[in-house]
Amino acid sequence: MRGCSGEWLRLGYDCRMNWDQRYGLPFPLGQSWYPDTRSYNFALYSKHAQRVQLLLFAAGDLHRPCAEFEFQHLDHKTGRIWHLRLPRERAGEARYYAYRIWGPEGDGEFDIHAFDPEKLACDPYARRVYFPPGFDTMAAIEPGSNVGRVPLAVLREQAEAPLSTRPPGLVHNHDAVIYEMHVKGFTQRENSGVAPENRGTWRGVIEKIPYLEDLGVTMIELMPVFQWNPQEGNYWGYNPLFFFVPHNEFSTHPERPEAVEAEFREMVDALHAAGFEVILDVVYNHTGEGNEQGPKFSLKLIDQSTYYMLDPATGRHQNHSGTGNTLHCANPAVRRLILDSMHYWMQEMGIDGFRFDLAAVLTRNSDGSINWNDPPLLSQIASDPILRNAILIAEPWDVSSYQLGRAFRGIQWCQWNGKYRDAIQRYVRGDAGLAGEMATRVYGSSDLFPDTVYEARRPYQSINYFNSHDGFTLYDLVSYNYKNNWANGEENRDGHDDYSWNCGHEGDADVPAAVATLRLKQMKNFMLLLMLSNGIPMIRMGDEFAQTQGGNNNPWNQDNETSWLDWDRLQQFRDLFLFTKSAIAFRKAHPSIARHRFWREDVAWYGPEGAPDWSGESRSFAWFLSGEAESDNDLYVISNASPESKTFSIQRPGPWRLVADTAKDSPEDFYPHGDGPLLDEDRYRAEARSTAVLMR
Numbered sequence: 001m002r003g004c005s006g007e008w009l010r011l012g013y014d015c016r017m018n019w020d021q022r023y024g025l026p027f028p029l030g031q032s033w034y035p036d037t038r039s040y041n042f043a044l045y046s047k048h049a050q051r052v053q054l055l056l057f058a059a060g061d062l063h064r065p066c067a068e069f070e071f072q073h074l075d076h077k078t079g080r081i082w083h084l085r086l087p088r089e090r091a092g093e094a095r096y097y098a099y100r101i102w103g104p105e106g107d108g109e110f111d112i113h114a115f116d117p118e119k120l121a122c123d124p125y126a127r128r129v130y131f132p133p134g135f136d137t138m139a140a141i142e143p144g145s146n147v148g149r150v151p152l153a154v155l156r157e158q159a160e161a162p163l164s165t166r167p168p169g170l171v172h173n174h175d176a177v178i179y180e181m182h183v184k185g186f187t188q189r190e191n192s193g194v195a196p197e198n199r200g201t202w203r204g205v206i207e208k209i210p211y212l213e214d215l216g217v218t219m220i221e222l223m224p225v226f227q228w229n230p231q232e233g234n235y236w237g238y239n240p241l242f243f244f245v246p247h248n249e250f251s252t253h254p255e256r257p258e259a260v261e262a263e264f265r266e267m268v269d270a271l272h273a274a275g276f277e278v279i280l281d282v283v284y285n286h287t288g289e290g291n292e293q294g295p296k297f298s299l300k301l302i303d304q305s306t307y308y309m310l311d312p313a314t315g316r317h318q319n320h321s322g323t324g325n326t327l328h329c330a331n332p333a334v335r336r337l338i339l340d341s342m343h344y345w346m347q348e349m350g351i352d353g354f355r356f357d358l359a360a361v362l363t364r365n366s367d368g369s370i371n372w373n374d375p376p377l378l379s380q381i382a383s384d385p386i387l388r389n390a391i392l393i394a395e396p397w398d399v400s401s402y403q404l405g406r407a408f409r410g411i412q413w414c415q416w417n418g419k420y421r422d423a424i425q426r427y428v429r430g431d432a433g434l435a436g437e438m439a440t441r442v443y444g445s446s447d448l449f450p451d452t453v454y455e456a457r458r459p460y461q462s463i464n465y466f467n468s469h470d471g472f473t474l475y476d477l478v479s480y481n482y483k484n485n486w487a488n489g490e491e492n493r494d495g496h497d498d499y500s501w502n503c504g505h506e507g508d509a510d511v512p513a514a515v516a517t518l519r520l521k522q523m524k525n526f527m528l529l530l531m532l533s534n535g536i537p538m539i540r541m542g543d544e545f546a547q548t549q550g551g552n553n554n555p556w557n558q559d560n561e562t563s564w565l566d567w568d569r570l571q572q573f574r575d576l577f578l579f580t581k582s583a584i585a586f587r588k589a590h591p592s593i594a595r596h597r598f599w600r601e602d603v604a605w606y607g608p609e610g611a612p613d614w615s616g617e618s619r620s621f622a623w624f625l626s627g628e629a630e631s632d633n634d635l636y637v638i639s640n641a642s643p644e645s646k647t648f649s650i651q652r653p654g655p656w657r658l659v660a661d662t663a664k665d666s667p668e669d670f671y672p673h674g675d676g677p678l679l680d681e682d683r684y685r686a687e688a689r690s691t692a693v694l695m696r
Contacts, residue, residue: 023075024083029340030125030244031097033157040091040155043083044099044123045333046303048113051102052082055120056094056155062132063148066094080333088157096130096152098122101301112315114296114304119146121301122242124337126153127344128257129227129245137231140295150297151241154257172218172277174595175588176460177531178538179217180281180468181205182236183225183250186541188564200564201252202267209274215544215577216584219391220271221279221355223469225250225264229288229295235559236469238357239288239323241297243341246349268350277352279391280345284329284338285361285398286321294324306333309368318368320361322399330366335377343386353391355416360398363409370401371409378410393463405448411455414536417445417462424466425477425499427619428525430641430689435621436614438639439605442623444534444598451598459598462535466526467543472498472553474543478522479508484551487558495554508548521689524579524662524669525641528691531583532637534594541565544580546573575666582670586659586693589672592625592632602626608648620686624652633674634696635659640686650682656694663687 024041032041042054055065067090071082099122103115119140122129129151139149187194187204198204205220212220224237227245237247245257246264253259268278289300292315299307309318309326317325328334345351356362363375381387396408396415403409404418420441427434440447444459451457467477481502485492503522505515523546530537541547542565549555555563570577587593592602605612606622613621619642625635636656638648650656658676661669663686674695686692 024085026078026081026083038088040086043081045081047080047306048103048303049101053100055098057096058093059095098152112305112310114300120150122151122298123153124298127244128154129242130154130257137295140297174591176536177217177584178219178221180221180540182223185564191567197252201250202263205267206270215581219277223281224283233557236556238283240283241288244344279353279355280351281355283357285358286323286325291317291324306331320398321358329362329377355393357395358398359394359396360401360403375409414461414463417464420464427641429501433616435618439621442533446598459534460536463538464533464535465538468540472500473547473549474523475546475548476551478503478519480551483553485554521662523576525691527580527583531587545570545577579670582672586672590632592627592630606651608646622648636694638686638692640690643688645687647683647685656696659693659695661692663690
């Protein structure tokens with residue numbers, strides 16, 4: 001056993017200290033603060049590292065460390081975790097830290113390692129990260145030292161108390177409505193009405209809370225907020241570098257890491273106080289370090305073969321994410337990183353749940369194959385006492401695996417229902433033969449989420465949507481037949497093809513009045529059918545007032561007015577906003593629509609004259625929904641997506657009162673409080689491409 005040498009005394013250690021006080025602890029990973037001994041603990045996982053140094057930097061000089069500490073493996077390594085306890089006085093004026101790591105040298109193009117002791121590695125568990133004035137992405141790519149030009153972790157001497165405005169967990173049930181939001185794009189424009197200093201920030205969202213309350217949505221799903229490379233030009237943020245750090249550009253003081261963290265917490269607190277739930281769109285399937293030619297900021301330098309899925313024959317990165325690399329989620333250390341990150345965002349930052357980008361990656365084995373039985377990461381999340389109350393939503397696919405429905409092994413997770421999106425897009429534009437498919441989606445997609453006795457799924461696991469950030473806006477969906485992505489720099493090859501229809505005129509210039517009227521009706525059809533469907537509806541920000549991106553359906557790098565909400569359209573399309581607001585309010589007021597189980601015997605399907613027509617030529621259908629089981633009103637919905645008007649014979653006795661008709665002008669298009677006109681006969685004329693709701 002090593003004695004208490006003069007070196008240890010010089011470092012400020014007392015030989016009477018416990019071992020953990022002298023040598024540090026392997027958990028928790030990252031940097032921790034112990035106020036009783038006024039000391040830092042550093043812990044870093046690396047399976048293949050052979051030597052590790054801790055470097056400290058003062059704020060006044062980021063090019064030369066103010067102190068360096070060598071990890072001795074006999075004292076400072078437990079298993080595969082390197083750890084060091086450092087008294088505060090030994091840190092001096094240090095404010096930042098990084099690691100220098102040595103490992104096995106490469107053997108050419110077949111190297112699975114990327115160790116490079118000339119480069120500083122940032123702690124993947126850092127809670128705060130500082131980008132120096134000389135930050136340069138090329139320093140993380142080119143050979144040689146990167147000192148002074150890469151992000152550094154910030155020393156923290158206290159942990160923030162968790163938010164306490166409301167315990168995490170699903171508060172909204174039948175009335176849940178998700179609003180997908182990009183933090184910057186939501187308020188960046190001057191016409192957002194937000195104070196200039198708050199535009200595009202967490203505080204800008206706070207200023208808009210009254211608007212969100214007026215609209216009626218209940219769950220705010222934030223597009224990625226994990227810190228990404230600010231020089232990358234990735235506006236959407238689906239390329240994270242650090243899983244514990246809010247993105248600095250969303251703060252009013254991006255140069256101050258403590259402000260970035262505090263303002264995010266302030267926003268969550270304010271949203272909770274207003275009754276909203278907060279969901280983070282998280283990217284745990286890849287990072288911004290790219291493939292073997294990409295930059296080295298953190299995980300590559302620490303232990304590439306642990307954190308990333310590599311081809312064992314070539315050493316190259318497997319690319320199931322489509323962005324260059326794929327996180328090795330089958331590895332226990334990577335699963336620990338993801339779980340610890342989720343714990344942090346729930347416990348310390350107060351959020352309520354997660355939407356997982358490309359969640360099929362979470363189910364992959366080390367060789368890239370799919371674990372169809374029991375993916376360990378999903379099992380750990382399901383059994384975790386902290387995460388069991390989290391809202392969990394999967395995008396149940398990646399670039400080569402489509403796991404929508406029962407195929408995705410997160411049995412209790414909600415899922416983005418891509419089949420709902422495709423069906424409603426095709427049905428509303430008037431494709432023949434979609435009536436039966438659309439009825440299945442309205443019913444709650446029981447084909448995808450069956451409630452069998454062996455594995456009972458629920459209709460609320462279906463996240464219903466007609467579009468998201470990834471595709472046309474609602475207005476562009478009814479205004480463009482062809483995507484217009486030239487500005488993205490990929491020769492219009494990027495972005496998928498939506499099932500859009502321009503209503504007879506391509507684009508937004510010189511739109512004939514009749515086309516504008518039809519487009520408004522089509523947008524109302526989308527909104528109304530969505531809000532009448534069993535499951536949880538999601539709308540993307542701005543669709544409630546016809547936001548346009550000029551036909552760009554993949555503006556991932558458009559940090560400009562293409563993607564920023566144009567709040568002038570709130571007045572220009574006031575009728576659509578009022579209709580959407582009414583549709584949301586009507587859904588929330590009628591629990592018979594969204595249930596914890598499928599409608600079963602409470603629903604009956606009809607056509608214009610009785611029995612439904614599910615043939616290949618059908619473009620219309622109707623349904624009766626009894627509200628008795630939910631102590632609610634009975635509803636009768638008539639949907640006619642055909643280009644001709646149809647008269648429907650109402651198959652249930654009245655009296656019936658009109659609630660909504662997308663063919664009518666505002667305010668006669670919606671009576672959300674049930675005070676619409678009574679029908680004087682048992683027939684209703686549904687205009688071409690329209691949806692009507694009756695209430696008994």
